[in-house]
Amino acid sequence: MANEMYGRILDNPHFEPKQIIREIELEHKYTISYAKAWRAKQNVFEMRFGTYEDSYDNLCRKYKGTILTAIGVDGNNQVLPVAFAFVENENTDSWYWFLERVKAQVVCSRSNVCLISDRHAGILEAIDKFQHGSGASPAIWPDVHHRWCMRHLAANFHDKFKNKDLMDLLKRLCSQNQQRKFNAIWKLLDELTAKQQAADSSASSTARTSKPFSEWIQDKPKE
Numbered sequence: 001m002a003n004e005m006y007g008r009i010l011d012n013p014h015f016e017p018k019q020i021i022r023e024i025e026l027e028h029k030y031t032i033s034y035a036k037a038w039r040a041k042q043n044v045f046e047m048r049f050g051t052y053e054d055s056y057d058n059l060c061r062k063y064k065g066t067i068l069t070a071i072g073v074d075g076n077n078q079v080l081p082v083a084f085a086f087v088e089n090e091n092t093d094s095w096y097w098f099l100e101r102v103k104a105q106v107v108c109s110r111s112n113v114c115l116i117s118d119r120h121a122g123i124l125e126a127i128d129k130f131q132h133g134s135g136a137s138p139a140i141w142p143d144v145h146h147r148w149c150m151r152h153l154a155a156n157f158h159d160k161f162k163n164k165d166l167m168d169l170l171k172r173l174c175s176q177n178q179q180r181k182f183n184a185i186w187k188l189l190d191e192l193t194a195k196q197q198a199a200d201s202s203a204s205s206t207a208r209t210s211k212p213f214s215e216w217i218q219d220k221p222k223e
Contacts, residue, residue: 001020001024001032001036001037001040001043002040002041002043002044002047005020005023005040005041005044006044006047006048008023009041009044009045010044010048015041017034017037017038017040017041018034018037020032020037020040020041021034021037024037064088065086065087065088065089066086066087066088066089066090066094067084067085067086067087068084068085068086068087068090068094068095068098069081069083069084070082070083070084070098070099070102070106072106082102082106083098083101083102083105083106085097085098085101090120090122091122092121092122092125092126092129093122094122095120095122095123095125095126096126096129096130099115099126099127099130099141100130100140103130103140103141103144111143112143112145113143113144113145114144114145114146114147115127115144115145115146115147116146116147116148116149117146117148117149117152118148118149118152118153118156119148119152119153119156121220124146124220127144127146130142130144131144131146150171150174153170153174153217154167154170154171154174157170157216160216161193161196161197163196165192166189166192166193166196169185169188169189169192170189172185173185173186173189186213186214189212189213189214190212190213190214191212193211193212193213193216194211194212194213197211197212
């Protein structure tokens with residue numbers, strides 16, 4: 001039925017199922033159901049354009065790349081997208097290019113802006129170039145501040161240590177607003193993570209270097 005109605009439906013995409021029913025009645029003296037007519041129209045579109053499901057399979061292959069986004073917070077404490085860009089890869093050069101334009105078009109002359117991100121090496125190196133310059137290039141954003149996103153940090157921490165009690169301790173650390181309590185929890189995290197790493201190393205046939213929390217968090221992430 002789709003083959004028979006193919007040309008007429010493509011010529012008039014608004015060709016309704018009830019019109020298909022009438023066409024079949026006139027040509028074949030046979031009455032089909034509305035559902036069958038509706039399916040015939042859908043089949044024509046799928047024959048011509050493919051299915052909706054197939055279109056998702058093709059998007060990632062036709063439109064390659066990565067989207068970079070900058071999200072702010074408005075006066076009502078609601079998140080607000082302020083910039084996005086499609087780049088070939090997520091690396092130092094692409095993040096530097098993107099953040100350079102965010103500074104020029106969004107931040108403008110505002111001072112002491114704080115960027116919060118995960119610990120992707122490309123972001124860290126791009127921000128370092130903004131703060132301190134690179135080679136003969138001067139620092140063009142020396143007063144920009146940078147902090148790590150607690151959620152991403154916790155995800156990386158869990159991948160490394162895989163311990164719920166240690167995760168809870170990390171969350172307590174990130175929520176502290178008193179230096180004394182912060183230092184005490186940091187010290188405890190150091191002790192407990194070092195013990196776990198030592199225990200894991202002794203239980204494994206593969207020798208591994210034990211690193212406490214304070215060493216792990218300073219490791220330079222891979223790009």
